[in-house]
Amino acid sequence: MRLTATSLSKAYHGHVVVDIPNVSFGTHGLEGLIGPNGAGKSTLMGLLTRRIAPTSGEIALENEAGTHELNALQSHDVARIGLIKTNQRIQGFDGLSIRDNLALSATSSDREGLSSIFDRTRDAEDIEARVAALLEQFSFADPDGSAKSGGEKKLLDILRCLVAQPTMLLMDEPTAGLPDDITQSVMELVRKKVDAGEMSVVIVEHDLPMIWKYCDYVHFLSEGQMLFEGTPDDVRENRVVAEKYMGV
Numbered sequence: 001m002r003l004t005a006t007s008l009s010k011a012y013h014g015h016v017v018v019d020i021p022n023v024s025f026g027t028h029g030l031e032g033l034i035g036p037n038g039a040g041k042s043t044l045m046g047l048l049t050r051r052i053a054p055t056s057g058e059i060a061l062e063n064e065a066g067t068h069e070l071n072a073l074q075s076h077d078v079a080r081i082g083l084i085k086t087n088q089r090i091q092g093f094d095g096l097s098i099r100d101n102l103a104l105s106a107t108s109s110d111r112e113g114l115s116s117i118f119d120r121t122r123d124a125e126d127i128e129a130r131v132a133a134l135l136e137q138f139s140f141a142d143p144d145g146s147a148k149s150g151g152e153k154k155l156l157d158i159l160r161c162l163v164a165q166p167t168m169l170l171m172d173e174p175t176a177g178l179p180d181d182i183t184q185s186v187m188e189l190v191r192k193k194v195d196a197g198e199m200s201v202v203i204v205e206h207d208l209p210m211i212w213k214y215c216d217y218v219h220f221l222s223e224g225q226m227l228f229e230g231t232p233d234d235v236r237e238n239r240v241v242a243e244k245y246m247g248v
């Protein structure tokens, strides 16, 4: 799994907010993307998932099925080839229970087409079991009602992405607003799936201790430019990162 951007830029009203000659994600397991407020992290994630149209540049996703040029795709097609981003607005799902929301996300991820009725019955059982397991691990006040608090909505968004079994998951400040114990559980689950080779992850996070704890590799973005990348130790010890971000 490899997501590569080449000559990628985005400008708003002539003001360049992302300008990246070359970057790739997905080959280091759990990757962090850090940088000051306004650095362009969210814009970059939007560009990578085709939610934001680039001013210039190409994006390609390589997986077992081959190389997909993302410029030719709409954002919903991007999700279908396994590239999903959290922290999206939950659209059209508000009337559904938490359980049905998760089941629908799991179903929509199944490769469409050629499965027999036997396969579909087995798939439905499999989905029900996957959803039940998640609801056992993460407790909601009422899983058969809708998500109520902001925290429940945020957790549901993350779980919906996970149950869809992406090959690459982009997480934009996923745990801001979640209690610490749930944040840890989410990160442990993400780590487990990455270690099992089920997916690659890029996570934007301001909580640096969490980045150092969970990430295998970190990218540093500042004023729209990728200034440094390396292991957490490399990044922590880098002078440019320290000057531009850690206020040293």
Ligand SMILES: Nc1ncnc2c1ncn2[C@@H]1O[C@H](COP(=O)(O)OP(=O)(O)O)[C@@H](O)[C@H]1O
Residues within 6 Å of the ligand: 012, 017, 035, 036, 037, 038, 039, 040, 041, 042, 043, 044
């Ligand atoms: N839709 C938009 N229109 C104009 N400027 C935008 C828009 N979205 C983001 N920006 C600007 O782009 C820069 C990068 O924003 P963003 O990607 O949200 O940064 P980050 O996620 O790193 O905090 C900021 O200066 C922001 O004000």
Ligand SMILES: [Mg+2]
Residues within 6 Å of the ligand: 041, 042, 043
């Ligand atoms: Mg942001």
